[in-house]
Amino acid sequence: MKNAPWELELIPDASNVYRLIPSHMVKKGSRIPAESMFVPDADGLSVDWDKYATPEESLIRTGLTFRFNSQEFKDPARFMVFKLHVGQVRKLEGVVEVNHTPVFHGNPPPTGRPNNRSHSSVTGTDEEVRLKLRDAAVEVMADIVRVLEEVKAKR
Amino acid sequence: MSGVNVAAGKNRGWRGQQRVKFFARMEKEKQLSLLKIEAMLSSSGTIQMQLEGQSFSLPKELSAIVQEIENSKTILSFEAGWDAENALPVDKEIWLQASGFLLRYALRVFNLFSLALDAPDINPCPNGSIDLSWRTKSARMLVNIRKENSEMLAFFYGDLYGNKMPIKGTVPAGTVEDHLACWMKNLV
Numbered sequence: 196m197k198n199a200p201w202e203l204e205l206i207p208d209a210s211n212v213y214r215l216i217p218s219h220m221v222k223k224g225s226r227i228p229a230e231s232m233f234v235p236d237a238d239g240l241s242v243d244w245d246k247y248a249t250p251e252e253s254l255i256r257t258g259l260t261f262r263f264n265s266q267e268f269k270d271p272a273r274f275m276v277f278k279l280h281v282g283q284v285r286k287l288e289g290v291v292e293v294n295h296t297p298v299f300h301g302n303p304p305p306t307g308r309p310n311n312r313s314h315s316s317v318t319g320t321d322e323e324v325r326l327k328l329r330d331a332a333v334e335v336m337a338d339i340v341r342v343l344e345e346v347k348a349k350r
Numbered sequence: 351m352s353g354v355n356v357a358a359g360k361n362r363g364w365r366g367q368q369r370v371k372f373f374a375r376m377e378k379e380k381q382l383s384l385l386k387i388e389a390m391l392s393s394s395g396t397i398q399m400q401l402e403g404q405s406f407s408l409p410k411e412l413s414a415i416v417q418e419i420e421n422s423k424t425i426l427s428f429e430a431g432w433d434a435e436n437a438l439p440v441d442k443e444i445w446l447q448a449s450g451f452l453l454r455y456a457l458r459v460f461n462l463f464s465l466a467l468d469a470p471d472i473n474p475c476p477n478g479s480i481d482l483s484w485r486t487k488s489a490r491m492l493v494n495i496r497k498e499n500s501e502m503l504a505f506f507y508g509d510l511y512g513n514k515m516p517i518k519g520t521v522p523a524g525t526v527e528d529h530l531a532c533w534m535k536n537l538v
Contacts, residue, residue: 264430264431269434326492
């Protein structure tokens with residue numbers, strides 16, 4: 196990853212972050228995500244900061260990203276967007292931080308790997324935190340028609 | 351995923367990737383077909399369950415848990431990248447441990463208190479581990495079964511909502527600890 200042209204910023208407690216979760220990992224009929232979707236990778240739990248992303252923009256970016264180990268684009272219609280309040284997340288025992296960690300691949304970015312100024316990371320999640328993140332996550336409705344139109348135009 | 355290297359498709363073309371995916375799928379289907387789970391209701395009203403060498407004799411009150419375990423078998427067909435990111439497939443050994451853990455604790459709670467645990471959600475995690483997740487009227491709990499340093503462990507957290515009476519820790523996945531079983535009576 197190249198050096199991002201953006202300053203790293205402190206995320207205020209009043210902010211929200213968005214987490215995209217595959218629809219098949221949301222319990223049918225309940226619209227509640229599985230705790231397993233809050234397992235972090237080596238860099239933490241990836242989220243998008245609402246200062247630089249709307250739910251629609253997060254989904255559009257997903258639609259412009261290749262699936263793992265593939266040249267196929269992800270289908271944004273197969274994701275749901277959940278909102279987490281940063282102040283609430285920071286109060287959870289075990290959470291180390293919610294940090295701004297923008298992703299920059301170049302200008303223009305390579306196909307399938309879009310830049311993401313809103314990218315942020317929640318670090319320090321264990322079973323207690325995952326359980327509580329699941330209960331704190333609130334589904335956000337996105338205009339999926341607009342998302343699909345924009346993805347189609349940008350691919 | 352013996353004999354199949356999914357990561358090997360990374361530097362191949364589209365056809366190469368499809369070929370790797372095809373063989374990974376075949377391998378998974380083979381694993382599933384070899385998986386022996388047998389549950390039947392005996393004349394005495396108990397459920398006899400065989401889980402690859404492990405035998406369980408369960409009261410019929412635990413039939414919802416047996417059903418949830420049966421349903422969760424589909425987890426084993428998930429291929430690498432099932433979350434559209436870089437999720438690992440769930441190994442059969444982890445699934446068997448998670449199922450055995452659930453049955454042993456459900457049985458212990460039933461034997462101690464004559465209470466039938468609610469069936470949890472059984473979910474795969476991107477790191478190849480398995481979550482057992484409960485939300486009941488009075489309590490919530492998350493148990494994660496995973497292998498660490500070649501030992502199969504259960505990491506857990508539970509409370510009565512609002513951080514009341516929390517329980518948190520780690521136990522070997524293959525044993526039953528009474529302090530945990532006692533707390534789990536809240537999951538009914």
